[in-house]
Amino acid sequence: MNSDESASGIPDGLIVREKEPPNLESSFHQLNGVLTPNHLFYVRNHFPIPQINLQTYRLAVGGAVRNPFSIGYEELRTMPSETRTVTLECAGNGRTFLVPRADGVQWQLGAIGTAEWTGVPLPELLHRAGIAENVCEILFESIDKGVPKEEPLPPGEISFARSIPIALARETLIAYSMNGEDLLPEHGSPVRAIVPGQYGMASVKWLSEIRALARPFCGYFQTTDYAYWGEDESGNPERIPLRELAVKSQIARPFMDEVIAAGCQYRVFGAAWSTAEVEAVEFSADDGQSWRAAQFIDPPQPHVWRRWQFDWKVPTAAGGYTLKSRATDSDGKCQPDEHDKKFGSYRIHHVLPVKVLVR
């Protein structure tokens, strides 16, 4: 065994899914604590990581406000701050499991992570700007630029931008620190949004401007990419932005194709998350024919994954076994058996099989 490889043969550290711009995923089977260490936290970029000078950096707050202003990095760090633990999952996490193969970064299980984020609560900034009464959304604009890949293509370079409904502003942080360290360039330094309970694309990195909007934002990453076809009130097809995390669980250990000793006791280990509270995780060792309750390791905490375990009495009969886990949340939502094609190559939360060999 190579020294930088673990027992599974998967290298330690992040797995490169795309070199330029860097798109890197965690090896989920190495899941350990609730918090994902910064050097193991997945990286999802659409465009090259921008180079930003902290001395000259300004964050603008404007749009439908009475007092538009801009603020420098040092001043932002003197404002009232909060620290919150939040799980981020990329909406494309699990894409490799789609059949037929879907275009896009081939994420396996590791486009997810949990960190303690520190920053200025968004209402502090909005209060200072004095937002108008008719504001319905807050738009986050960023510094990174490029030409996106999905049709219909915009006329030229664009920057990454997403909006949130105003109701979510209360929970949103304008973060400058991650697990007690200054944000790394790849995670959005100097400042990024952290929007709890939403897929990762809402948490815009390298913020240039926070803008109050009196009508919904319809930009590329809101309606072309990271959106799906739903219906408006009259039943006409309409693009709906992806937002809430769907209920999901993943098995970290054993990993795919692991060889397990017949008759032993194996502690199956994983995590589960949802926008609502995860209330139950079940485990199956017979490809989903029968299910038993798994035990939670963590108490429920809003917008933070819950680790779980199941002490599996491994059969004495040698052969292939298909393991599955499935989570249910406080809205009564449960993981489906199949991917909902409506969501294309996003929001992949169906029950995933882990095949192991008992010997």
Ligand SMILES: Nc1nc2c(c(=O)[nH]1)N[C@H]1C(S)=C(S)[C@@H](COP(=O)(O)O)O[C@H]1N2
């Ligand atoms: N400016 C900007 N913000 C961005 C992105 C981006 O490409 N540019 N990617 C988004 C997506 S799709 C995800 S999943 C998260 C990933 O955050 P991370 O790279 O810190 O894990 O950032 C979001 N914020």
Ligand SMILES: [Mo]
């Ligand atoms: Mo993402």
